[in-house]
Amino acid sequence: MSETLYIDGAWRSAASGQTREIRCPADDSLVGVVAEGGAEDTEAAIAAARRAFDTGPWRRTPDAERGDLLLQVAEAIDIRRDEFVDAETLDTGKRPYESDIDMTDIANCFRYFGKLAAQDAGRVVDAGSADVDSRVVYEPVGVCGLITPWNYPLLQAAWKVAPALAAGNTFVLKPAELTPHTAILLMSVLDDLGVPAGVANLVLGAGATAGAPLSAHPDVDLVSFTGGLATGRIIAREAAATVKKVALELGGKNPNVVFADACDTRERLAATVDNALNAAFLHSGQVCSAGARLVIEESAHDRFVDELVRRAESIRLGLPFAQGTETGPLISSAHRDKVHAYVEQARAEGAVIRTGGEFATGDEGSGTLDNGWFYRPTVIDKATRAMACVHDEGFGPTVTVETFTTEDEAVAIANDTDYGLSGAVWSSDAARARRIAGRLRHGTVWINDFGPYLPQAEWGGFGHSGVGRELGPSGLNEYRETKHVYENLRPDVTGWFAARGEQL
Numbered sequence: 001m002s003e004t005l006y007i008d009g010a011w012r013s014a015a016s017g018q019t020r021e022i023r024c025p026a027d028d029s030l031v032g033v034v035a036e037g038g039a040e041d042t043e044a045a046i047a048a049a050r051r052a053f054d055t056g057p058w059r060r061t062p063d064a065e066r067g068d069l070l071l072q073v074a075e076a077i078d079i080r081r082d083e084f085v086d087a088e089t090l091d092t093g094k095r096p097y098e099s100d101i102d103m104t105d106i107a108n109c110f111r112y113f114g115k116l117a118a119q120d121a122g123r124v125v126d127a128g129s130a131d132v133d134s135r136v137v138y139e140p141v142g143v144c145g146l147i148t149p150w151n152y153p154l155l156q157a158a159w160k161v162a163p164a165l166a167a168g169n170t171f172v173l174k175p176a177e178l179t180p181h182t183a184i185l186l187m188s189v190l191d192d193l194g195v196p197a198g199v200a201n202l203v204l205g206a207g208a209t210a211g212a213p214l215s216a217h218p219d220v221d222l223v224s225f226t227g228g229l230a231t232g233r234i235i236a237r238e239a240a241a242t243v244k245k246v247a248l249e250l251g252g253k254n255p256n257v258v259f260a261d262a263c264d265t266r267e268r269l270a271a272t273v274d275n276a277l278n279a280a281f282l283h284s285g286q287v288c289s290a291g292a293r294l295v296i297e298e299s300a301h302d303r304f305v306d307e308l309v310r311r312a313e314s315i316r317l318g319l320p321f322a323q324g325t326e327t328g329p330l331i332s333s334a335h336r337d338k339v340h341a342y343v344e345q346a347r348a349e350g351a352v353i354r355t356g357g358e359f360a361t362g363d364e365g366s367g368t369l370d371n372g373w374f375y376r377p378t379v380i381d382k383a384t385r386a387m388a389c390v391h392d393e394g395f396g397p398t399v400t401v402e403t404f405t406t407e408d409e410a411v412a413i414a415n416d417t418d419y420g421l422s423g424a425v426w427s428s429d430a431a432r433a434r435r436i437a438g439r440l441r442h443g444t445v446w447i448n449d450f451g452p453y454l455p456q457a458e459w460g461g462f463g464h465s466g467v468g469r470e471l472g473p474s475g476l477n478e479y480r481e482t483k484h485v486y487e488n489l490r491p492d493v494t495g496w497f498a499a500r501g502e503q504l
């Protein structure tokens with residue numbers, strides 16, 4: 001099937017006729033063949049979205065009706081759950097169990113924005129005069145270019161598509177070239193639900209060709225991007241010429257700050273280590289908010305890191321559909337090489353690789369790992385702030401370990417990053433935990449937890465982690481223009497300039 005571009009309400013092949021093979025990163029098996037779009041396809045999609053926005057019914061559809069449609073999308077994803085789960089699993093190599101959790105979150109995201117759509121119609125402003133009616137109203141921004149990564153393919157798309165539709169925009173979605181299948185399914189859901197032609201468009205292909213017009217094109221009013229910092233910079237630069245709205249959700253290098261009093265009993269040690277393990281190795285560390293920097297109080301270092309290493313060594317890597325698999329491969333061979341290069345550099349800079357630091361091969365009971373891009377969970381001890389492994393986002397199953405002795409030092413280490421996406425503090429002293437949380441310069445801070453997010457709470461980064469927020473009311477506002485309508489109910493001569501010459 002190569003008619004996988006969805007443009008102006010119809011499925012199409014790429015104008016060039018080119019296709020791309022999608023392979024499962026766990027075993028390199030062929031998952032599907034999709035259209036490899038290029039700039040020409042994206043320009044056609046932008047033109048369709050422009051037409052649909054300027055002359056179509058969508059932006060004038062009542063908010064509540066658009067909200068209802070989003071609720072139906074959630075329903076359809078639930079009904080077609082197995083199809084969505086299988087597609088996400090095969091494209092990413094993550095377990096169906098994890099894909100299923102993603103689908104629940106995705107359906108909930110559509111539900112959240114579906115309900116929010118009609119809740120905030122603007123406000124009346126007191127202009128200080130009975131002769132003035134002054135209102136602040138919200139309108140859709142227009143044509144939105146939505147560009148998403150491969151780690152949580154449909155989840156990241158849903159965080160953009162749901163609020164964009166709720167606000168009355170039209171959009172062109174360009175998912176990561178490696179993981180297109182759930183985006184195709186989402187478009188088929190929107191098509192089935194009768195979304196007007198041109199409102200929802202999908203282009204597939206490489207970023208530099210199929211993606212680039214979404215930031216540069218004058219007919220796109222907003223570009224919302226989730227992905228790496230280097231790409232985010234290109235997009236911001238390209239968007240500057242047309243001064244479009246830009247939302248960026250970029251990477252993170254997220255500190256997990258652990259005080260000794262969070263591991264001073266057997267139970268507390270078990271819980272804190274277990275959460276640090278999840279923070280670092282969930283989805284093999286391919287998570288923008290991964291707890292890839294363990295910042296631990298010196299006095300707890302030895303017992304904590306020994307236990308972390310023991311637990312990391314027992315993580316079962318495997319094929320996604322096999323029983324017993326706990327985590328899967330990295331997304332590609334090139335990405336695994338990049339992760340390994342960071343580890344090698346850390347070793348060269350004097351860090352101690354306590355476990356991992358190598359490709360995972362052989363058969364651990366779920367079938368051979370030799371054909372996929374598996375990497376051993378890796379603990380990098382004796383890391384320092386000068387090392388690249390501490391500053392740069394490796395985006396793999398690696399966690400660096402740094403130590404502190406005072407609260408001030410813990411905060412200084414945790415905030416010593418150009419990023420600022422998320423972080424956590426672990427302490428059994430509630431006042432201290434809140435004190436530290438208040439000082440962390442990160443968009444999301446967890447206390448005695450790591451990872452949860454809620455559709456009703458804003459998500460986004462300080463610093464180089466991005467611009468703008470997704471989810472929550474701000475996540476809807478990203479897709480709305482705010483307009484002040486000031487109505488003078490009794491227009492009269494202002495008298496500002498003297499009336500000279502012949503009077504009327």
Ligand code: NAD
Nearest residue numbers: 148149150175176207208211212227228231249250251288
């Ligand atoms: P990436 O930047 O390589 O690619 C992301 C998307 O951008 C892809 O669709 C790609 O095709 C497209 N793209 C690449 N070059 C482009 C260009 N010149 N113009 C337009 N589009 C272009 O990122 P990735 O490797 O797919 O994803 C991993 C990154 O995403 C990590 O840095 C991770 O931290 C980040 N991420 C952030 C969040 C968040 O919420 N902040 C969530 C998930 C992932």
